Amino acid sequence: MVFPKQIRFFGKKKATYFNSIQMRKTFRPESSFETSFMxxxxxxxxVLAWAGQPQSFVFNIKGKLTRYTPDIIRRRKTPEGEKIEIIELKPNIFANNESVYTKHQLLSEQFLDxxxxxxxxxxxxxxxxxxxxENLARFYQYRAYDFSRYDLDLAFTHLTDVKCVGDLYEMCSRFKASPAFAPALIAQKKVHIDFEQPFSLDLPLEVKYG
Known part of the structure; x- marks a missing residue:
């Protein structure tokens, strides 16, 4: 995988922000790597809640005070119940470095203690x-689309024969919905596509509503 070569580090002089629709907050990722995870x-x-670089922690490691800020803290549902996770995001090219690995191990011990x-x-x-x-970035803006002015029960009676993305866009255009209506249905998972497949109008789509 050549992904590490594609990472863009934004730096302190170039302010780059991520507007979280779910959390209704703005976070400042330090790289495209962090933006993708967000x-x-x-x-x-x-994921019930999350925050980017929410707070700093100070630990005494080998007699030296060390300040550390996690990249992400999130609260997530698991089969065992809700779980708080403290996350460091690190490309393999850095994570596999011996000194970086040792640092993470020491920090993990401190968090456990x-x-x-x-x-x-x-x-x-x-x-x-x-x-x-790429697909998540394509549809993300539509996560905030407001369906409240639509009768979705009625709308979905017209979508029973929809089999692919092209069908969805064509059908939504028939009842003169906003151009954002069809992608918003996908973004908010009111209809389902496989986000790991290349996007096209022929991409299979499953309608599940109610």
Missing amino acids: LQQEFDDD RYNRPLTVHTEDDFYKPIKA
Whole structure:
């Protein structure tokens, strides 16, 4: 995978922001790597809440005070119940470095001792799929679309024969809905596509509503 070469680090002089629709807050990712992970939190139905670089922690490690700020803290549903996760995002090219790995191990021990939760390191192997990242970015703006002025029960009676994305767009155009209506149905998972497949009008789509 050549993804590490594609990472853009934004730097302190270039302000880049991520507007979370779910959390109604603005976060400041430090790289395109972090932005991609933030997008996935917004689409993950198991993520109940999350924050980017929410707070700093100070630990005494080997007699030296060390300040550390996690990239992400999230609350997520698991089969065992709700779980708080403290996450460091690190591309493999850095995570596999011996000194970085040792630092993460020491920090994880500190979090376990103080909060009974480890620090978990996520690399591109854990979450990054280029096609999925592209699709999530394509549909993200429609997560905020307001359906309240529509009778969705009535709308979905017209979608029973929809089999692909092209069918959905064509059918929505018939009842003169907003151009954002069809992509918003996809973004808010009122209809379902496989985000890991390349986007096209022929992409299969499943209608599940109610």
